[in-house]
Amino acid sequence: MKRRPTLYAYWRFALHLLREFKWPLGVFASLVLGCGLLLKLTYHAKALSYPEACHAIFIMTFFEQELEFPREWYLQPLWFIIPIVGLGAIADSIVRLGYLVFARKEKLQEWHVMQAEGMRNHVVVVGAGKVGYKIIKDLLALHEPVVAVERKMDSPLVSELLDLGVPIIEGECRLKKTLELAGIARAKAAILATDDDLANLDAALTAREVKPDLRVVLRLFDETLATKVAGAFKMPAISTSATSAPAFIAAATGKSVFASFSLDGTQTLHVADVCIEDGSPLTGRNVGDIQDRWGVNIVMHKRDGTTRVNPEHALMVRANDRMLVIGPIEKIAGLERRVE
Secondary structure, three states: OOOOOOHHHHHHHHHHHHHHOHHHHHHHHHHHHHHHHHHHHHOOOOOOOHHHHHHHHHHHOOOOOOOOOOOOOOOOOHHHHHHHHHHHHHHHHHHHHHHHHHHHHHOOHHHHHHHHHOOOOOEEEEOOOHHHHHHHHHHHHOOOOEEEEEOOOOOHHHHHHHHOOOOEEEOOOOOHHHHHHOOOOOOOEEEEOOOOHHHHHHHHHHHHHHOOOOEEEEEEOOHHHHHHHHHHHOOOEEEHHHHHHHHHHHHHHOOEEEEEEEOOOOOEEEEEEEEOOOOOOOOOOEHHHHHHHHOOEEEEEEEOOEEEEOOOOOOEOOOOOEEEEEEOHHHHHHHHHHHO
16 A cells, blocks of 8 residues: 655655755856856946846856857856856756656665655664565555665565555665665654564664664564563564464464463463354353453454454353453463363
């Protein structure tokens, strides 16, 4: 889902263009204004105001003449030099503009940098692999502006992100310059999602160096390291081993354990899908009774195609109902033993 540029984005684009064309524009402006002043002060064939003199120089850069050739020897070289210098500045600008158009069409790095220049309050996602790709897709679904950073641009996932209009900065994420090109100083958050713990931690500290109040989230494989980083640096650190555990449990037991998370850093809660079988002791009990008796929270209830979010406590449970349950894994296990 592509995001339309804002007025701020257009303003940043304009600033980027001014920086890109500063030398040819500077040369052309200096030529017109400086030589215009010289012409006003020293040209005697005709009295000229300063605007008239500047206009005459401007016309001269396009090999047109509106003044007589001067008799003053010190002015005569200008009639030869000005068209050459002016034409050179114009030609340089045309080449630069053509390259920017080509860079946009071919999705070259210069165009991505220019796109990132026009973004503010965006999320920088470092790593466009399988995890980073999923994160970016979900952020786009939430209408969040995203700039990605990736070291390898030959991945099929990168091509898909480019087709979605996501600017991708190619480079080493540990380098301050790479993060600055991604607009880290104007970002509201950074997600470090490469498959290298050290690179993620290094990039996170570099990002905080650029913007101390930046919200930083790390993907770390080492659960112990993730816990220490979260406590020491005030950065949410998500352990891949911890988040993948529910998938292994589900695959091994056939239970629909979707995810695990921690609210206070000590107790881990799981999200599971519980199906009420025929003859289950839970049939005939209401939602409130089940929650109180087994210490779980039923957040969704589905029956005959109708889904209820946060079902009322008085709702009676029947056979073939499905419930989305949150609670400690041992509580969910106790509930499932009653279900079977």
